[in-house]
Amino acid sequence: MLNKKTIEDLTGLKGKKVLVRCDFNVPLRDGVITDENRLVGALPTIKKLMSDGAKVILCSHLGKPKGEPKPELTLAPVAKRLSELLDTDVKFADDANVVGENAKAIAASLQDGEVMLLQNTRYRIEETKYGKDENAADFAKDLAALADNQVFVNDAFGTAHRAHCSNVGVTKFMSENAVGYLMEKEIKFLGNAVNNPQRPFVAILGGAKVSDKINVINNLLEKVDI
Secondary structure, three states: OOOOOEHHHOOOOOOOEEEEEOOOOOOEEOOEEOOOHHHHHHHHHHHHHHHOOOEEEEEOOOOOOOOOOOHHHOOHHHHHHHHHHHOOOEEEEOOOOOOOHHHHHHHHHOOOOOEEEEOOHHHOHHHHHOOOOOOHHHHHHHHHHHOOOOEEEEOOHHHOOOOOOOOOHHHHHOOEEEEOHHHHHHHHHHHHHHHOOOOOOOOOOOOOOHHHHHHHHHHHHOOOOO
8 A cells, every 4th residue: 555645635726836756857858858757757647637627737847957047958848759659748947046037927817728847947046955055045945936835746867866956845835745656656656666666676776875875785685485
């Protein structure tokens, strides 16, 4: 059983603004997306919200601009490709400060079933400082305000392990919080794999930062065969 409110639990979304944290951290080459699996993975959640008549506000990070608006890390190519995949105009708010006047104007004008995408959340240095810098909460509050503090859906499993403004901070200012289809799928898969595995159970871990994985390793040692 998934101990989380899911997108299927959300009701009465017609006319409501929904902020969705996606993982659009896609590889780019000369401004062209070379692998769009993460975009395709987000489509079921976005389409569900659109069909329910929500006003959909998407946000994501891309790369590591470290608080600077770097043109090569803009989400403009993502907005363009999403428009094609969804067969609708995904309005792109190209604000260097993410929650600028352009973003606010587009969010205010959204009609039921329409979609917009914010600029790279990591253009704001506060994004990765949530819980470490008291000023970072203001960015989270501004993101939530774009959606009138109504509904937040987290569908970015790849960044769920980090407490950033756009995935943790915003939850403090929303009336409802839920996980999207992609997040639900990943949580269920991992839950079954760890709690009810088919044996022999082998765990393979990768990544450079061993310190980040010590707790995971200690937990898995009690469960794996190899």
